[in-house]
Amino acid sequence: MQEELVHIEPKLPTGDWRDPRVELRKGAICYGAAPKNVSYLGLPNPRAWQPLDSDWKLPPDWKRIILDGMKERLGKYRSFRLFMDICVRCGACADKCHFYLGSADPKNMPVVRAELMRSIYRRYFTLSGRIFGKLAGGRDLTEDVIKEWFYYFYQCTECRRCSVFCPYGIDTAEITMMGRELLNLIGCNTNWVLEPAANCFRTGNHLGIQPHGFKDSIDFAAEEASEITGLDIKVPINRKGAEVLFVMPSADYFGTPHYYTLLGYLMLFREIGLDYTVSAYASEGGNFGLFSSHELMKRLNAKIYDEARRLGVKWILGGECGHMWRVLHQYMDTMNGPADFLDVPVSPVTGTVFANARSTKMVHICEFTADLIHHGKLRLDPRRNDHWNATYHDSCNPARAMGLLEEPRYILKNVCNHFHEMPENTIREQTFCCGSGAGLGTDENLEMRLRGGFPRANAVKYVKEKHGVNLLTCICAIDKATLPTLMEYWVPGVEVAGVHELLGNALVMTGEKERLTDLRGETFVTTAQFASSACEGGHA
Numbered sequence: 217m218q219e220e221l222v223h224i225e226p227k228l229p230t231g232d233w234r235d236p237r238v239e240l241r242k243g244a245i246c247y248g249a250a251p252k253n254v255s256y257l258g259l260p261n262p263r264a265w266q267p268l269d270s271d272w273k274l275p276p277d278w279k280r281i282i283l284d285g286m287k288e289r290l291g292k293y294r295s296f297r298l299f300m301d302i303c304v305r306c307g308a309c310a311d312k313c314h315f316y317l318g319s320a321d322p323k324n325m326p327v328v329r330a331e332l333m334r335s336i337y338r339r340y341f342t343l344s345g346r347i348f349g350k351l352a353g354g355r356d357l358t359e360d361v362i363k364e365w366f367y368y369f370y371q372c373t374e375c376r377r378c379s380v381f382c383p384y385g386i387d388t389a390e391i392t393m394m395g396r397e398l399l400n401l402i403g404c405n406t407n408w409v410l411e412p413a414a415n416c417f418r419t420g421n422h423l424g425i426q427p428h429g430f431k432d433s434i435d436f437a438a439e440e441a442s443e444i445t446g447l448d449i450k451v452p453i454n455r456k457g458a459e460v461l462f463v464m465p466s467a468d469y470f471g472t473p474h475y476y477t478l479l480g481y482l483m484l485f486r487e488i489g490l491d492y493t494v495s496a497y498a499s500e501g502g503n504f505g506l507f508s509s510h511e512l513m514k515r516l517n518a519k520i521y522d523e524a525r526r527l528g529v530k531w532i533l534g535g536e537c538g539h540m541w542r543v544l545h546q547y548m549d550t551m552n553g554p555a556d557f558l559d560v561p562v563s564p565v566t567g568t569v570f571a572n573a574r575s576t577k578m579v580h581i582c583e584f585t586a587d588l589i590h591h592g593k594l595r596l597d598p599r600r601n602d603h604w605n606a607t608y609h610d611s612c613n614p615a616r617a618m619g620l621l622e623e624p625r626y627i628l629k630n631v632c633n634h635f636h637e638m639p640e641n642t643i644r645e646q647t648f649c650c651g652s653g654a655g656l657g658t659d660e661n662l663e664m665r666l667r668g669g670f671p672r673a674n675a676v677k678y679v680k681e682k683h684g685v686n687l688l689t690c691i692c693a694i695d696k697a698t699l700p701t702l703m704e705y706w707v708p709g710v711e712v713a714g715v716h717e718l719l720g721n722a723l724v725m726t727g728e729k730e731r732l733t734d735l736r737g738e739t740f741v742t743t744a745q746f747a748s749s750a751c752e753g754g755h756a
């Protein structure tokens with residue numbers, strides 16, 4: 217299988233690229249959304265269907281719905297109309313998409329992905345297209361076009377790497393979002409996106425964990441953090457009047473390796489005496505609305521702010537999450553802001569005013585922690601991470617969407633002694649996606665995920681071979697869920713961790729008992745032991 221996946225040969229399109237017929241196949245597509253989830257969210261056309269069915273059971277007037285939807289959005293979103301009009305087909309973005317690099321499918325070139333939509337725009341919304349049709353670069357909207365949209369708009373992780381290289385700043389992720397939103401109007405959506413979104417409204421979080429289950433998980437983590445440190449660590453839930461509402465992705469309290477990141481947060485908050493609360497209602501930072509529609513994104517984001525208002529907190533602190541931050545940074549203010557009922561966030565320990573959060577009133581945990589370290593407020597022993605030789609994967613959304621590049625690195629360099637960057641053209645703004653974001657991190661499309669993640673894995677392999685890297689750190693819940701599979705497949709021997717897990721290891725807490733293991737229960741090794749094991753070519 218691996219040999220087949222690395223055998224990537226550029227395929228030239230046979231015939232006209234505008235021919236919409238696609239080969240929908242297992243391993244490259246996600247399951248259609250279950251009707252119960254479509255109904256729960258109040259979305260149109262709930263029905264039992266699967267992408268491999270020949271009849272997709274579209275509503276009778278599906279074509280009118282799509283064209284009306286497109287017209288409405290062209291009027292509403294200036295960026296959408298602009299992106300439809302201004303591409304000069306220079307090709308600078310063509311080889312920048314990890315799905316193209318991993319699959320060699322020409323329709324995975326960002327420029328062609330966008331053309332799948334643009335050709336319909338030209339045909340129905342431009343004078344030349346209405347008159348000259350194909351000659352003006354247009355094509356008719358058919359059921360095959362809908363199937364092609366579904367296939368390729370769900371082979372884009374909305375990572376925005378291509379936009380970094382476009383001289384016009386065309387953001388293909390926005391076009392994908394628009395494509396998915398239009399598909400939603402006729403009930404063509406995936407279960408992996410809609411079920412977590414429905415669960416968020418039903419119980420508060422993606423997995424559908426009910427409030428008492430949430431409390432059990434949090435209490436369990438608090439107990440474990442207490443055991444590790446010998447200190448009494450408690451986590452307030454739904455506490456009115458706390459200064460800070462802390463919101464994390466739900467994977468932090470039910471998944472591994474996320475869970476170790478949660479232990480790191482709890483230890484940090486205990487050490488600095490943060491006056492905070494978590495919430496069973498806003499028990500999910502992730503926002504699967506981003507992968508579905510602007511409307512759903514807005515509704516999910518509003519939950520966090522409603523809860524902040526109800527609890528009467530002053531400001532919000534957010535954990536290691538990817539799309540929560542993209543939504544927050546790029547859309548929240550327009551959709552639900554400004555959050556005038558909250559205060560501009562101020563660190564209660566250092567007095568730093570987070571002016572960048574003046575409107576959203578929400579601070580990233582890495583900004584918060586980096587500020588504490590910068591002001592010398594934490595005692596850190598980086599030797600406690602000597603068993604790790606770390607590199608850092610810039611998770612697409614915090615890196616490209618909000619420019620959070622330095623803070624995680626600053627923390628890492630203060631909490632571990634062995635850190636190596638991956639090659640320059642694969643990190644920071646140019647970071648390669650994990651290949652499983654934007655609602656693609658499920659099992660049924662694993663082949664495409666492994667293909668899409670190949671460029672990221674390749675860069676990790678490089679630093680593993682050159683520097684003996686054995687840990688890939690990141691600050692996104694989807695990354696933590698999907699990178700372990702990617703590493704196991706392409707770069708065995710490299711584990712995955714959150715930045716605050718390493719912070720938790722290194723944090724010397726006031727009055728703590730002697731710590732003999734890290735947060736995973738692994739025995740600490742000394743620098744000398746690490747060096748000798750690295751010389752032997754192995755790692756603890």
Ligand code: SF4
Pocket residue numbers: 302303304305306307308309310326327381382383384385386
């Ligand atoms: S780089 Fe920009 S202008 Fe050039 S083909 Fe890609 S989207 Fe079009």
Ligand code: SF4
Pocket residue numbers: 312313314315325326329371372373374375376377378379388389392649
């Ligand atoms: S946004 Fe990312 S996944 Fe989508 S076309 Fe651009 S590079 Fe590819």
